[in-house]
Amino acid sequence: MKPKVAFVCVGNSCRSQMAEGFARYYGKDLIEVYSAGTEIADRVNPLAIEIMKEKGIDISSHFPKTIFDIPKEVDYLITMGCKVECPHLPCKHKEDWGLSDPAGKPIEEFRKIRDEIEKKVLDLLERIKKEYY
Numbered sequence: 001m002k003p004k005v006a007f008v009c010v011g012n013s014c015r016s017q018m019a020e021g022f023a024r025y026y027g028k029d030l031i032e033v034y035s036a037g038t039e040i041a042d043r044v045n046p047l048a049i050e051i052m053k054e055k056g057i058d059i060s061s062h063f064p065k066t067i068f069d070i071p072k073e074v075d076y077l078i079t080m081g082c083k084v085e086c087p088h089l090p091c092k093h094k095e096d097w098g099l100s101d102p103a104g105k106p107i108e109e110f111r112k113i114r115d116e117i118e119k120k121v122l123d124l125l126e127r128i129k130k131e132y133y
Helices: 014-027 046-053 107-132
Strands: 003-007 032-038 074-079 091-096
Touching: 003 014, 014 032, 014 046, 014 107, 046 107, 074 107
Parallel strands: 003 032, 003 074, 074 091
Antiparallel strands: none
8 A cells, every 4th residue: 555645734725735746746656645734725826836837747737625635644744834733634754844835925936945845755755665665
């Protein structure tokens, strides 16, 4: 069984959506991927969709979800840096990536955060390979 990875932030509209996109793209055969928010935004941030397309990853069909829309237990719980406390989401491993929120900032800030997320996802996948495969 593939390990389950959940990326969680407040609104599930930007950072966690980008992380889900990268994890699905790079880890499609290794993990089950989810993203969610503790609250729900009305849509995925259009700039997040735009800058992910620059990397060849289409997240335009993604939509915000709450933690109640994903599995009740995951192997890896990754919070994005918004000091989110996930009510009742058991996990084997939890870490916070400490990423600033690019919402409302110029596209260059979105690209910077996107690139940080990509590196962190690739690192996470390497650690998962060592542990599970």
